[in-house]
Amino acid sequence: MQHGRCRLFALTGIVITGLSGASAVPVFDLLPDVITNPEYLLDTEVRDDIQAGRVFLTLSNATANVGSGPLEVYGVAPKDNGDESTQPVMQRIYRSDGSSYEVEAGVFVYHPAHEHTHLANWARYRLREVLEGDGVGPVVARSEKTSFCLLDSLIYDDSLPGFPGFPVYVNCGVGTQGISVGYQDLYDKSLPDQWIDITGVPGGTYWLESEVDPANHIIEMDETNNTARVKLIIDLEDSDPGPNPQGIIAALLALLQRIVDFLRVLFGRG
Numbered sequence: 001m002q003h004g005r006c007r008l009f010a011l012t013g014i015v016i017t018g019l020s021g022a023s024a025v026p027v028f029d030l031l032p033d034v035i036t037n038p039e040y041l042l043d044t045e046v047r048d049d050i051q052a053g054r055v056f057l058t059l060s061n062a063t064a065n066v067g068s069g070p071l072e073v074y075g076v077a078p079k080d081n082g083d084e085s086t087q088p089v090m091q092r093i094y095r096s097d098g099s100s101y102e103v104e105a106g107v108f109v110y111h112p113a114h115e116h117t118h119l120a121n122w123a124r125y126r127l128r129e130v131l132e133g134d135g136v137g138p139v140v141a142r143s144e145k146t147s148f149c150l151l152d153s154l155i156y157d158d159s160l161p162g163f164p165g166f167p168v169y170v171n172c173g174v175g176t177q178g179i180s181v182g183y184q185d186l187y188d189k190s191l192p193d194q195w196i197d198i199t200g201v202p203g204g205t206y207w208l209e210s211e212v213d214p215a216n217h218i219i220e221m222d223e224t225n226n227t228a229r230v231k232l233i234i235d236l237e238d239s240d241p242g243p244n245p246q247g248i249i250a251a252l253l254a255l256l257q258r259i260v261d262f263l264r265v266l267f268g269r270g
Contacts, residue, residue, distance in 0.1 A: 027097045030069025030162070033221040036123075036210045036228035037062040037156065037184055044208065044232060045189055046198075056195040057141075057234065061123055063148070063212045064156035064184035067221045069094050073119060073150065075108045075174030086110075087174055089119060091218060106217035108174050109147055117174050118147030123187075124214040125196050128207040130231060136207055143196045145214060152183040203236040 043060035050056045065071050072094075075087035091105035109120045123146045129137030152167035163182035171177065179185050187194055209229040216223055 025096075027095055027099075030094045030096060031067050031219060031221045032065045032069055032071035032179070032181070033067030033225070034071060034179065034212050034218065035064050035066055035225050036212050037064050038210075038228040038230050040186065041208055041210055041228065041230045042232065043189055046234060046236060047195070050195065054197055054199045055201075055236065057127065057198045057208075058189040058195045059125065059208065059210075060187065060189045061125070061146075061194065061210050062154070062156075062184045062186040063123065063179065065179040065181055066157065066160060067181060068162055070162075070168065070178050070180050071150065071218065071220070072169070072176060072178040073105055073218075074176045075117070086120075087117075089217075093219060103219060104217075105219075106215070117172055117177075118149050119177065120147045121145040121215050121217065122148040122150070122213060124211045126209040126211075127196055127198065127201065128209055128229070130205050130207055134231070136209075136229070140206065141196050141198045141201050143193075146187075146193055148185060148187060150177040150179055151185050152178075152180050153186040154184050155182060156184040157182045198234065201234070203234050205231060205233050208232050 040060040040062040045058045047056045047058050048054070050058075072092045073089050074092065075089055077087070087108040089105045089108050090102040092100050092102050094100045105119075107120050108117045110117050125143040125146065126139045127141040128139050131137040149172035150169060151172070152169045157163070158165075160182040162180075164180050167183065168180045169176065169178040169183075189195075207229045208231075209227060211227040213220075213226055
């Protein structure tokens with residue numbers, strides 16, 4: 001209901017501005033549009049060393065902002081229930097005239113395994129059957145809703161209008177998190193909770209599906225493009241509890257990207 005009122009406010013703002021004078025410029029919301037980048041879903045691994053007696057499919061996941069404005073969220077006062085590990089979250093929506101307004105957008109949770117604060121319920125992972133003709137079948141396994149620390153981890157598309165040229169959101173605190181236009185937030189498969197419990201699921205070919213913002217806490221341009229899926233083969237004989245070289249490479253690439261972004265700012269090329 002809150003989201004509906006805010007959209008009505010934005011629409012009303014356009015109409016009133018248009019009536020104020022023939023030369024007036026309409027004011028509109030610069031909304032984010034968050035999608036799942038399917039490229040990183042192909043980075044998976046079957047693991048049997050995470051929890052005794054259980055088998056997990058670990059996966060990388062990246063969420064990109066392809067909208068007209070940044071996704072920006074911040075925490076407010078802790079909930080009045082004695083639980084200071086959670087905080088209500090507000091989304092700040094910028095407008096074309098430089099103003100902004102805020103709407104409720106879920107909660108922050110402190111993630112002890114990561115030692116920083118996440119936006120709760122940011123992603124949901126599902127494993128589905130592959131039907132005849134590459135049809136999408138029933139869910140055979142799923143994750144709990146996964147929380148993310150929202151950051152400008154990597155560039156996704158620097159040609160998008162509104163791309164800032166350098167990362168804006170680089171902190172996992174409760175002050176401000178987000179994803180700038182043209183950036184993506186990458187979570188590698190080596191991180192805790194980046195998995196689906198597939199214990200009892202037979203090996204074979206499946207659809208791996210990731211949905212960003214499954215509860216639609218975030219106001220964005222398009223709510224229909226939040227899900228991506230890839231087809232993969234699960235080989236239960238190839239459970240590797242050893243080092244994760246692909247994860248190490250992804251982490252090094254993310255670090256290299258941040259160094260490049262820092263140099264851009266340092267030398268005034270951002």
